[in-house]
Amino acid sequence: MTPAYEFCHWLTQTYVGQEMQGNAYLFPTVEALHIMGSVALVASTSILSLRLSGFFLKEIPVSKIAGQFLPWAWLGFACQVITGTLLFMSEATLAYDNVIFQVKMALIVLAGINALVFQQTAYRRVKFWDLSNPPFSAKFAGYASIVIWFAVIAAGRWLNSSVANSPVLPPT
Numbered sequence: 001m002t003p004a005y006e007f008c009h010w011l012t013q014t015y016v017g018q019e020m021q022g023n024a025y026l027f028p029t030v031e032a033l034h035i036m037g038s039v040a041l042v043a044s045t046s047i048l049s050l051r052l053s054g055f056f057l058k059e060i061p062v063s064k065i066a067g068q069f070l071p072w073a074w075l076g077f078a079c080q081v082i083t084g085t086l087l088f089m090s091e092a093t094l095a096y097d098n099v100i101f102q103v104k105m106a107l108i109v110l111a112g113i114n115a116l117v118f119q120q121t122a123y124r125r126v127k128f129w130d131l132s133n134p135p136f137s138a139k140f141a142g143y144a145s146i147v148i149w150f151a152v153i154a155a156g157r158w159l160n161s162s163v164a165n166s167p168v169l170p171p172t
């Protein structure tokens with residue numbers, strides 16, 4: 001048994017892990033919150049990304065859209081980490097070495113790196129392009145954000161069906 005498997009098995013045996021598996025209402029409620037968190041996170045980041053594309057909401061300053069929608073993105077992200085961890089605890093031994101789960105986690109890290117690079121580069125000079133056509137680096141960050149977050153959602157959907165169909169076998 002690998003240490004990773006033993007840790008994941010321990011997670012599923014905790015009180016929370018057992019409640020997430022055994023309580024008929026808890027898992028679907030947490031999963032519904034996980035979907036709501038996706039909506040808050042991906043809708044708010046996509047609205048900013050569409051403004052950065054230079055095609056939408058051109059009359060509104062980028063900094064104003066960022067100021068109004070990024071708090072919702074952070075709220076959505078916090079919801080995803082909390083509900084995602086609870087979902088993971090219910091099926092950790094099935095999910096941890098599932099390649100779709102691993103790709104999903106890698107995509108979330110990539111989305112974070114994309115947002116950080118944008119914030120530390122193009123957005124630092126936003127006052128020069130706040131009401132005009134954004135520079136290519138900002139447009140690229142916007143398009144990349146939309147593609148990555150939709151890939152995370154697709155991976156989440158795929159994970160849902162792949163975990164449901166995978167046998168409960170510990171590694172030999």
Ligand code: HEM
Pocket residue numbers: 031034035037038041042077080081083084085087088091095108152153154155156157158159160161163164
């Ligand atoms: C941060 C952005 C995230 C987004 C946009 C996202 C999105 C989704 C979506 C759309 C689903 C499918 C829900 C369904 O079909 O009912 C899903 C499933 C899942 N997510 Fe996430 N997720 C995120 C983060 C996380 C994190 C951080 C974790 C774990 C630590 C996680 C763990 C899971 C698990 C285990 C499932 C499968 C649940 C099942 O078996 O039905 N997610 N996610």
